[in-house]
């Protein structure tokens with residue numbers, strides 16, 4: 001199963017990605033949790049220590065590797081480079097394992113307008129292609145706002161996108177925009193998860209604003225989650241409610257895909 005998570009800034013994509021990955025690993029699945037956000041914090045949410053998280057170099061910043069695999073120094077303008085570089089050894093070489101989750105920080109796709117940063121982007125896109133098309137582990141992809149990492153080939157290989165929303169109009173409006181974009185690039189299934197819900201009214205709001213049948217679950221607002229992030233602990237380890245909520249969300253995914 002290959003799942004991408006998206007949503008407005010701050011709605012809980014990273015918290016839910018990390019918790020889903022931890023839940024799957026606890027249940028014996030082989031799972032890659034991939035951080036594709038330039039402002040990376042999936043490592044901490046999975047429960048890696050601050051020291052470990054600070055040491056991680058995103059693959060997009062590995063200049064020697066990019067040059068070696070694409071034939072061109074990162075940032076070169078106008079040079080010819082390999083658009084399909086060898087990447088199949090990279091997941092195992094650079095993954096960090098934590099509580100059964102294989103974590104990979106791939107880094108951001110760079111704006112081609114800022115000069116041609118294409119070798120980095122070619123490497124990252126090939127790497128994601130490899131993870132979703134060639135490997136049989138479950139993939140949970142924590143994405144930044146845009147879909148720059150996805151090509152038509154990769155997006156079609158995803159089983160589903162989960163758009164995280166909170167009970168706010170901004171968040172559902174953003175979610176609808178993301179949904180149209182997801183459809184355009186060929187994502188087969190789009191589901192919503194409501195996060196930070198406090199009561200029945202919050203749930204009803206989300207189900208009313210989005211197509212109710214595509215809302216596959218909710219994560220309750222919890223002070224335990226706030227405490228966990230303050231202490232740099234995995235929310236999944238601290239909040240039994242969150243662990244139960246992501247279990248139910250995964251059941252929903254499996255039932256719908």
Ligand SMILES: Nc1ncnc2c1ncn2[C@@H]1O[C@H](COP(=O)(O)OP(=O)(O)OP(=O)(O)O)[C@@H](O)[C@H]1O
Pocket residue numbers: 007008009010011012013014015016037195196197219220221222223225226229
């Ligand atoms: N259910 C919840 N209850 C309480 N706090 C939550 C909950 N879900 C997330 N949070 C808190 O909200 C903040 C944002 O969460 P998170 O980093 O997961 O969102 P994000 O969508 O990944 O953000 P970004 O767009 O910056 O990547 C964090 O401090 C997190 O601990």
Ligand SMILES: [Mg+2]
Pocket residue numbers: 013014015037041142
């Ligand atoms: Mg995030």
